[in-house]
Amino acid sequence: MRMLLIHSDYLEYEVKDKALKNPEPISEEQKKGRLDEVLAVFMSVEKADETNPDEIVEKAVVEIKDVASQVKADRIFVYPFAHLSSELAKPDVALKVLQKIEERLREEGFEVKRAPFGYYKAFRLSCKGHPLAELSRTIVPSGETVS
Numbered sequence: 144m145r146m147l148l149i150h151s152d153y154l155e156y157e158v159k160d161k162a163l164k165n166p167e168p169i170s171e172e173q174k175k176g177r178l179d180e181v182l183a184v185f186m187s188v189e190k191a192d193e194t195n196p197d198e199i200v201e202k203a204v205v206e207i208k209d210v211a212s213q214v215k216a217d218r219i220f221v222y223p224f225a226h227l228s229s230e231l232a233k234p235d236v237a238l239k240v241l242q243k244i245e246e247r248l249r250e251e252g253f254e255v256k257r258a259p260f261g262y263y264k265a266f267r268l269s270c271k272g273h274p275l276a277e278l279s280r281t282i283v284p285s286g287e288t289v290s
């Protein structure tokens with residue numbers, strides 16, 4: 144999994160069109176979303192993650208919690224983003240991983256939103272620009288190597 148973490152004044156999105164034949168079903172309310180004072184986490188779930196999705200979920204939660212505590216963010220925006228890797232996991236696996244990460248972060252006490260999966264979306268982001276405001280992380284299942 145590849146993550147780009149942006150500590151932001153806000154992130155807002157608007158769904159524009161389907162990017163998959165069968166995108167995640169969403170309500171009218173989910174077509175737009177915004178969080179203020181948020182750690183935006185753009186995530187590409189990768190092929191290698193399919194060997195142990197549960198482990199990837201836990202490793203991602205550890206990394207996100209670590210960065211959130213460093214930048215003192217208690218809101219997280221989980222953002223599916225297929226542009227951080229050339230070896231993407233299948234959509235059904237990727238969606239499950241992202242849904243689980245969302246659920247686990249809520250269990251850890253964060254306010255969490257997740258952008259809809261399988262769509263083209265317009266988004267606006269205001270990066271805070273401090274030294275820890277732009278970070279990336281790569282996570283692999285045990286036994287795999289980072290390519």
Ligand SMILES: Nc1ncnc2c1ncn2[C@@H]1O[C@H](CO)[C@@H](NC(=O)[C@@H](N)CO)[C@H]1O
Nearest residue numbers: 162187188223224225231232237260261263
């Ligand atoms: N392995 C994967 N990891 C993360 N997201 C993935 C994925 N496979 C599919 N998606 C989702 O489907 C849209 C089309 O690829 C993706 N859409 C996007 O990435 C938008 N920024 C528009 O390009 C995303 O919602």
